Each structure stands twice: as structure tokens, then as C-alpha cells.
Amino acid sequence: MREVFPNNKSKRVMAQRLNIEFTYSFFYHQKADWVSIHEKICQLLIPIRTSFPFFNSEKERKHGMEQLLHRQKHLVDFTHKVAQKFVFEGKHEEAIPAALHSLRFSIDTCGPDSVELVPAYLILAEASTGLGRLTQAEEYLSQAQWIVLKTSDCSNGIQSKLHRNLGLLYAAKGNFEESLYHLATDIYFASCAFGTHDISTSGGYFHMANVFFRQNKMDIADSLYTEVTDIWHAHFSRLIQVQSQTLTTLSCMLFIHLKCFILNIDEAQQAEASQVLNAILDIREQAPKQQPAKTANVVHALAMLHYLIFDFPKAHELGMKAFLITKQLPNQDASEAIHHLLKYIKSKLFYTK
Known part of the structure; x- marks a missing residue:
């Protein structure tokens, strides 16, 4: 180092x-x-x-x-x-x-x-x-x-966070070359600690994408934003699947009463996911060249986030938005997945009224 x-x-x-x-x-x-x-x-x-x-x-x-x-x-x-x-x-x-x-x-x-x-x-x-x-x-x-330098057995996770912060500092200074070096190092250590497609690694991709965006290197930024979205989308999909399997024997009413005990995502992760995905959504919606499939993927991920934190009205609003976007696409696979999410959401909305 x-x-x-x-x-x-x-x-x-x-x-x-x-x-x-x-x-x-x-x-x-x-x-x-x-x-x-x-x-x-x-x-x-x-x-x-x-x-x-x-x-x-x-x-x-x-x-x-x-x-x-x-x-x-x-x-x-x-x-x-x-x-x-x-x-x-x-x-x-x-x-x-x-x-x-x-x-x-x-x-x-x-x-x-x-x-x-x-x-x-x-x-x-x-x-x-x-x-x-x-x-x-x-x-x-x-x-x-x-x-960190004097700690011989410092964990990969700690080193990842250190380099992420160094990357953010250099980005704030406008030194993009040094920023990208540290963010790449962050991704390396995070991948060693958690894997390349873990949400703990996604922050490095996101901040690196922001640097490329500021440099007007839109193709690279777009690729990295897509990677970040895919990581959170897959993470939420897994959580919903696990939650669904866990609750198959519980009534929806019992589900609502037990929600404080079965949250799969803590407040810091909620805040990170919301910050990152909403930032990417703003970029997608304001881009001169629209990419409906990628926009729908971000909105779907946000809908799943709100479902997991039991904000069912917002989850339904976002789910419908994603569903309407995907209905215009030739590939209907995403539309079907969103339709299943909307069914889950509607069943919970009935018990929260």
C-alpha cells in the first residue's frame, strides 16, 4: 500500500x-x-x-x-x-x-x-x-x-473501506486518476473479502462510475451503473425468496405483526441502497438516450427495497412504474418477475389497510 x-x-x-x-x-x-x-x-x-x-x-x-x-x-x-x-x-x-x-x-x-x-x-x-x-x-x-499500515493482519474489509474513502477524497479534489486508483484497490480488497458481486463491493463500482461520469466517459459509467443495479437487484430478489419461503406457513396477518423480527436489511443498508439506486435512476431518466430496460431494472430494485422494509404503498407505486415500462419491451421476462412482486405487495396491502 x-x-x-x-x-x-x-x-x-x-x-x-x-x-x-x-x-x-x-x-x-x-x-x-x-x-x-x-x-x-x-x-x-x-x-x-x-x-x-x-x-x-x-x-x-x-x-x-x-x-x-x-x-x-x-x-x-x-x-x-x-x-x-x-x-x-x-x-x-x-x-x-x-x-x-x-x-x-x-x-x-x-x-x-x-x-x-x-x-x-x-x-x-x-x-x-x-x-x-x-x-x-x-x-x-x-x-x-x-x-492500517502498522497492523500486519488488517482485514481486507477494512482496507477496502480505507481505499474507498481515499478515492472519494481525491474525487472531491478533482484528482480523478488518483481517485480511480484507490477505488479500483477498494474493489479488489472488497472482492477478496466478500466476492465480486456482493453489495459490500458494489459501492466501489458506484463511486468509480461517478468518477467516469464526471469525466464524460459515459460508456464506462453506464456499464458500472448497470453492474451496481444488478448486484442490488439480485440481492433483493434473494431476500424476497428467502422471506417468502420462511413465511409460507404464516398468515399475512401474522406476517404484519412479526415484521419487526424478520427484517432482512438493516437501516444503514436501506439508506445506502436508496441513495445509490435513486442516484442511478435520476441519471437513467435524464439521459439523452433512454434505455427502458435498464431504467425498469433500477425501478424494480427500488420496488423490492420498499417491499422488504414494509413500505408497501411505495413498493406498489414503483412496481407499477416498472411493470408499465417493461410492457413496452420485446422481452417480457422482467415483466413477469415484476408481476409476481406486485402480487406479493397487493396481498400485504390488504392486511395493512
Whole structure:
């Protein structure tokens, strides 16, 4: 891995910068902090900030420490997911307090040099890039890269996310050649970790397509947008098939009551899928040369997304839109698949009225 940002800062300087960031977030953005994350974790913080009781035995003390560590790790994971969701939704200002909380809990749990800090640094970098604070984004990425470089067994997934963020930063700077290098590296590591056609890999294709789009290399961009759509479309199709098989013995009424227990896609994935697919749909619909089959595929994928998150009215609206587009095509295979989805949706709409 080439070292993009030379980093000679000491741990003391790093700690000082973190303290400045926390102070800035908590005292100048208290309202944003409360809205974005603090309200959600307020009750979870109570047992962590409460002083330990007197333990009668070493066994009780050990159990108490294990419980504390478990709660801290839960907070790391929860705040990270909230921050990631905000980033996918384009709410970069709201993402920063949540990501700072995640970073602080990670430091408390794992120490200041652990690879477990990298995901929080990367979200902070992506949010800063989204806000146009490129110098700040570089500093966060410098910290993340320094940890990755000194971690001999750093996972492919972490390295993928690091290079994706470097690609986004260079794209924001207008350095498209360097951006494409890092996005290609992101796709390589993501493919090693998850496979070439996994939704975790699709983000690299999407951001690379955006770079080619900005360079007016429309044929390459179109191919990559198609790949991203196909990956999400196949993913949602599998989830619907699994869900359908799981629920064959349940009535639709029971299905509605149990929906909170059988969601197949978390909020961060929902936000990512919605952001990516709606962006591609806008590009498809505004293109000088229309491609109805590809447009229908995106709309069908969005209809499946809304079906999976139990937004049946929106799923029906999008399903009908995709169905009408495919009825004009010579190949009716897609039309038949959409027709089956509409039948599923209508059966659920009946029970949600």
C-alpha cells in the first residue's frame, strides 16, 4: 500500500486533536449532537458512567468488567451504524457527533492505536469530505492509514473501506486518476473479502462510475451503473425468496405483526441502497438516450427495497412504474418477475389497510 499522507504526529498530538474535536462537537453543536445520537444512547450511557459497586469476590469483579466491556462494544457498534446511516442519507453534519462517539467508545474499549478505531475515522473522513472540509478529511484518513499500515493482519474489509474513502477524497479534489486508483484497490480488497458481486463491493463500482461520469466517459459509467443495479437487484430478489419461503406457513396477518423480527436489511443498508439506486435512476431518466430496460431494472430494485422494509404503498407505486415500462419491451421476462412482486405487495396491502 502506498502511503498517501505522511504522518509523523505523536500520540500526544493525536489526543490533543481528538479533544479539540470532541469539545467542538459537544459545545458548539450540542443540538446536532442531541438530535443525531445523544438522545438515542442517553439511557445506554447510564450503566457505563455509573461507578462500580463494591465487589465481594474476584469472580463478581470479573463479571462486572465483562458486562461493562460488552456494553461499550454495543455502543461502538450502535453509534457506528447511526453515523453510517446519516452518511448514506447525505446528512454529513449529523453523522459527525455519532462518529465521534463511536471513536471515543472505541478508544475506551480498545486503546488509541487499535485497528478497531479505523471504521470511526473513515466515517469522520467521509462526512468531512461531504461537507467540503477536505483538510480535516485528510487528517482523519492519515490516522486511519497509519493504523492500517502498522497492523500486519488488517482485514481486507477494512482496507477496502480505507481505499474507498481515499478515492472519494481525491474525487472531491478533482484528482480523478488518483481517485480511480484507490477505488479500483477498494474493489479488489472488497472482492477478496466478500466476492465480486456482493453489495459490500458494489459501492466501489458506484463511486468509480461517478468518477467516469464526471469525466464524460459515459460508456464506462453506464456499464458500472448497470453492474451496481444488478448486484442490488439480485440481492433483493434473494431476500424476497428467502422471506417468502420462511413465511409460507404464516398468515399475512401474522406476517404484519412479526415484521419487526424478520427484517432482512438493516437501516444503514436501506439508506445506502436508496441513495445509490435513486442516484442511478435520476441519471437513467435524464439521459439523452433512454434505455427502458435498464431504467425498469433500477425501478424494480427500488420496488423490492420498499417491499422488504414494509413500505408497501411505495413498493406498489414503483412496481407499477416498472411493470408499465417493461410492457413496452420485446422481452417480457422482467415483466413477469415484476408481476409476481406486485402480487406479493397487493396481498400485504390488504392486511395493512
